[in-house]
Amino acid sequence: MSFNMYIPTRTLFGAGQLNNLKDQVMPGKKAMIVISNGKSTRENGYLARVEEQLKIAGVETAVFDKVEPNPLKSTVMAGAAFSKENHCDFIVALGGGSCMDASKAIAIMATNPGDLWDYVQSGTGKRKVIENKPLPIVAVTTTAGTGSETDMGAVVTNEETQEKLAIKTPELFPVLAIVDPELMKSVPPKFTAFQGWDALSHSMEGYINNKSNLMSDMYAITAIENVSRYLARAVKDGNDIEARERVAFGNNLSGIVMCVGAISSQHSLEHAMSAYHQDLPHGAGLIMLSKAYFTHFIEKHVCDERFIRMAKAMGMEDAKEPMDFITMLTKLQEECGVADLKMSDYGIKPEEFETLARNAKDTNSGLFLVDRCELSIEDCIAIYKSSYK
Incomplete structure (x- = not known):
């Protein structure tokens, strides 16, 4: 509280x-x-x-x-x-x-x-x-x-x-x-998707970690609703000012989530990727990691009801299972045209995964402390492997 x-x-x-x-x-x-x-x-x-x-x-x-x-x-x-x-x-x-x-x-x-x-x-x-x-x-x-x-x-x-x-x-x-x-109307579709996913990630991470509270929850769920329901429209038509406004509003709220709550280790994992690969857009890295990352915590059953609540915020009103959230995540990636992003397109190789995992844990260890269950080096490597294309 x-x-x-x-x-x-x-x-x-x-x-x-x-x-x-x-x-x-x-x-x-x-x-x-x-x-x-x-x-x-x-x-x-x-x-x-x-x-x-x-x-x-x-x-x-x-x-x-x-x-x-x-x-x-x-x-x-x-x-x-x-x-x-x-x-x-x-x-x-x-x-x-x-x-x-x-x-x-x-x-x-x-x-x-x-x-x-x-x-x-x-x-x-x-x-x-x-x-x-x-x-x-x-x-x-x-x-x-x-x-x-x-x-x-x-x-x-x-x-x-x-x-x-x-x-x-x-x-x-x-x-x-x-x-x-x-x-924001001039931002190309691909980068609209990448940037919007960063905003969405701040609030999704903020909603499921152990620093969530009444205030951060309020901002996070409202941000998730606005970004997830309007991002695909902004990607498809950059001049859709209503969609641009809604995504910008969600982004602004997601910034507040980071002030009154926290983001979690998904950001550490991505920061390691773009630290070694300067040309990787931050949002693209988060998209690549997202399904495997959130599935890991769903399988640990650390906050089932919160994943269900996020699925409902994203538009699945009758969501009943935590994996419904992954269904909505996948649907949004497909609608935004970013479901097929590949690590290999940015020069990332499987033999780097242990180096990336150790970089994430060593340099951004604080973000791992807010996870509801501990991610080991092996867990991090497994998430990278599962995300690799």
């Missing part, structure tokens, strides 16, 4: 909300706008619109356009140097989860000495305390996947140690988030 809830971000949600950015109180006078190293933010006009909104608000800007999918520590350090060189006093994260995660990490290193890994609290991180307050962050999300506009965490890959780890502090909550589904 107990929960601890602190989410200080002001969120403007809904179609057209980007137009209201100019009217908000800004946390500084010069913004570092962080975007991806791709073309879409510029080509779709999102960067120009944000720059214009900030100009009207009296804010100068400098653009950092180096962020890759699964952002790297080296990119974060380059971004921090850019921020200092341009005398920026806050950051505008414009893009998807990678841009927001990179922005949060840059915000730390723009005001603190040393290396980002000095402040990471797991794996090979040096577990130092963040000395100086990070730069304030305004998040303008163009995707619906990570919920990073809502939470206080940043996930970054250290390419030197092949660790993909989170760094968390309440000071990383964005001061303002703009969640405008109109900015």
Whole structure:
């Protein structure tokens, strides 16, 4: 029943909300706008619109356009140097989860000495305390996947140690988030599915782990209902604004689930995969793992009623068995056109499974602690094997 809830971000949600950015109180006078190293933010006009909104608000800007999918520590350090060189006093994260995660990490290193890994609290991180307050962050999300506009965490890959780890502090909550589904209409179908599955996974994991509580349950079930019932529509027609809004809403709630509850070891297993395979989209990895991962816990009968409740939330009103949830999971993957994703297409090989399992357990051990039953190295390897195509 107990929960601890602190989410200080002001969120403007809904179609057209980007137009209201100019009217908000800004946390500084010069913004570092962080975007991806791709073309879409510029080509779709999102960067120009944000720059214009900030100009009207009296804010100068400098653009950092180096962020890759699964952002790297080296990119974060380059971004921090850019921020200092341009005398920026806050950051505008414009893009998807990678841009927001990179922005949060840059915000730390723009005001603190040393290396980002000095402040990471797991794996090979040096577990130092963040000395100086990070730069304030305004998040303008163009995707619906990570919920990073809502939470206080940043996930970054250290390419030197092949660790993909989170760094968390309440000071990383964005001061303002703009969640405008109109900015998501340009996301291609495949990536709409990948991102939506990440949002769904946050709430599915949050609902079945041992940190679930009255508050996280409320957010998680509502998120599952909205994402699972509207994601296929958004995949099939990117201009379906109702579907985009519903998935974005579910994503926003899934971010809150991570603040008031927790995600579980499925994320550890995927982080190991994309730590070694930089080109693997996080959501794609979660899709590959999902059926085997959740089936493992169903077979352990750790929370049968919760799997039944999730199946009902996904649209099977007469669900009676925990495996009905896997039926609905499979149906959604098929409707989104992602049921046949293959690990082998991203260069993942069976002989890596023990290495991945040990990486997951060693670097992200905390997420395994919230599972309702312990996953051994052998269990992790079995899940990878069952998921392999």
